[in-house]
Amino acid sequence: MASEDNRLIARRYELVRELGRGGMGVVWEGRDTLLNRQVAIKEVVLPDGLSPGDQERQLMRTVREARTAAKLNHPSVVAIYDVVEEGGRPWIVMELLSHPTVEQVVLSTGALPVREAADVGRQVLSALKAAHAAGVLHRDVKPSNILITDDGRAVLTDFGIATVEGDASLTRTGMVTGSPSFLAPERVRAADAGPASDLWSLGATLYACMVGRSPFERGDPMATLNALLTEEPDYRRIPPIMHPILRGLLRKEPEERVDAEEADRLLSAIAAAKPAAADRDVPERKGGRGRALVAGGAAAAVVLAAGTFGYFRFASPAEGAPRATAQPAAATSPLTPSATQTPQPSATPTPTPSVTRAAPVVRAWTSRDGWSILRPIGWRGSLQEAYTQWTRRDRNAHLGIEAVYSNLDANELLRTSEDTVRQNAEDVVTRGRRTVTHQGVKAVEWEFSWTASAAGDTPWATAGMRYREVRRALAIGDTAYIVSWTAAESQWLRNRGLMRQVISSFTVGT
Numbered sequence: 001m002a003s004e005d006n007r008l009i010a011r012r013y014e015l016v017r018e019l020g021r022g023g024m025g026v027v028w029e030g031r032d033t034l035l036n037r038q039v040a041i042k043e044v045v046l047p048d049g050l051s052p053g054d055q056e057r058q059l060m061r062t063v064r065e066a067r068t069a070a071k072l073n074h075p076s077v078v079a080i081y082d083v084v085e086e087g088g089r090p091w092i093v094m095e096l097l098s099h100p101t102v103e104q105v106v107l108s109t110g111a112l113p114v115r116e117a118a119d120v121g122r123q124v125l126s127a128l129k130a131a132h133a134a135g136v137l138h139r140d141v142k143p144s145n146i147l148i149t150d151d152g153r154a155v156l157t158d159f160g161i162a163t164v165e166g167d168a169s170l171t172r173t174g175m176v177t178g179s180p181s182f183l184a185p186e187r188v189r190a191a192d193a194g195p196a197s198d199l200w201s202l203g204a205t206l207y208a209c210m211v212g213r214s215p216f217e218r219g220d221p222m223a224t225l226n227a228l229l230t231e232e233p234d235y236r237r238i239p240p241i242m243h244p245i246l247r248g249l250l251r252k253e254p255e256e257r258v259d260a261e262e263a264d265r266l267l268s269a270i271a272a273a274k275p276a277a278a279d280r281d282v283p284e285r286k287g288g289r290g291r292a293l294v295a296g297g298a299a300a301a302v303v304l305a306a307g308t309f310g311y312f313r314f315a316s317p318a319e320g321a322p323r324a325t326a327q328p329a330a331a332t333s334p335l336t337p338s339a340t341q342t343p344q345p346s347a348t349p350t351p352t353p354s355v356t357r358a359a360p361v362v363r364a365w366t367s368r369d370g371w372s373i374l375r376p377i378g379w380r381g382s383l384q385e386a387y388t389q390w391t392r393r394d395r396n397a398h399l400g401i402e403a404v405y406s407n408l409d410a411n412e413l414l415r416t417s418e419d420t421v422r423q424n425a426e427d428v429v430t431r432g433r434r435t436v437t438h439q440g441v442k443a444v445e446w447e448f449s450w451t452a453s454a455a456g457d458t459p460w461a462t463a464g465m466r467y468r469e470v471r472r473a474l475a476i477g478d479t480a481y482i483v484s485w486t487a488a489e490s491q492w493l494r495n496r497g498l499m500r501q502v503i504s505s506f507t508v509g510t
Contacts, residue, residue: 066083078095194254204216389401398461426450449469
């Protein structure tokens with residue numbers, strides 16, 4: 001395993017720093033010393049225990065994947081620059097991009113406006129058409145594999161599990177690669193898969209642009225696979241203008257799906273539609289959604305797929321969630337609407353006073369698991385496996401939603417949560433505990449004050465600062481949720497109304 005700083009590969013490519021590793025190798029940030037440009041370098045490391053024959057086949061597959069991807073000279077495909085051998089294994093040199101993924105954009109700012117989603121879809125479709133013309137299937141089209149540049153360019157990444165059409169040697173019989181939520185039904189059935197399979201995945205990706213998750217995501221891989229084989233998507237939350245393209249791409253039988261030309265025609269019609277016909281309640285953003293994210297700083301991410309991975313960089317949602325450009329007042333005081341200044345007295349009475357409409361300070365956000373909430377505009381968001389959070393930019397306020405898959409009732413869940421708080425915070429004082437009804441469901445609410453500890457588990461909080469918090473616990477089906485709102489104690493009272501609005505808006509889809 002290469003680990004030395006500034007090591008040269010093939011006497012040309014300098015390893016600058018390690019960016020991530022997975023079961024099949026390591027991704028490095030590198031520099032091409034000949035052309036003096038930044039690159040990403042994938043070092044392929046085979047897992048222990050493979051027979052010599054399996055090792056040879058895997059190395060051959062990796063090299064072939066890179067060479068097939070390198071055939072694609074297209075603005076919406078991440079470029080492969082070189083494949084070299086060093087230390088008995090291949091190293092793949094590729095384009096290094098610093099842009100957020102569609103998944104990160106939707107997570108941070110909500111659904112894409114439909115015309116923007118259609119434009120992204122057309123660009124990805126163009127990349128797929130070029131790949132299919134070269135005999136290459138992508139096989140893992142999904143939101144996390146599409147980057148959005150500052151000028152609105154969509155770039156399809158990670159041909160790491162791509163195969164040349166008809167080359168059976170590249171995958172073992174019975175092995176299904178790709179992300180379950182975005183797999184085409186024929187691939188799950190181990191039937192012949194061709195270009196239509198990538199079009200299905202594009203359809204599921206466009207759906208996710210609207211609601212934040214695949215139409216077949218069920219939280220469990222087997223349940224997800226069963227859903228995409230036996231269930232139809234729920235289009236109730238999808239703008240009607242998107243229905244024809246989604247219904248055309250998401251047909252179970254590949255021969256019944258629209259082809260690439262018809263898909264392009266449908267997407268073109270959406271992109272060209274007048275705003276009144278196409279737009280949702282999500283405003284268009286000038287200058288591209290990616291620019292606002294990248295401006296907050298870049299973080300490294302590694303896309304892991306079928307044991308191989310591609311590298312790109314994106315803005316961390318915890319550091320780069322964009323301010324809502326349509327609501328500048330909300331950015332300066334995210335918790336409370338900006339008060340309209342009282343007009344100065346005038347010598348001439350104004351017969352008809354003008355009305356200034358307050359800018360909204362919250363926006364609806366729906367998780368990939370189906371729950372939704374009104375989240376404050378301008379706060380920085382991040383997502384973990386079962387925990388979603390937003391933090392105000394001055395770190396004096398925080399909103400969190402935790403999903404707990406257990407049979408604990410709301411009281412037991414809150415008691416467990418309280419034990420954790422007391423272990424990690426200082427001077428915890430209970431201000432009240434009550435039973436409430438949350439949208440027809442019994443819930444338990446705990447209000448308390450606490451002081452942040454330097455050794456605590458709340459990295460967003462400032463050590464030594466006093467906070468007040470409300471935690472509301474409720475159980476729906478086999479999942480329990482804790483919705484928490486925290487603010488600096490000195491700011492608690494003036495933001496209490498907004499806190500109640502946000503917590504009460506939490507809804508679990510049925």
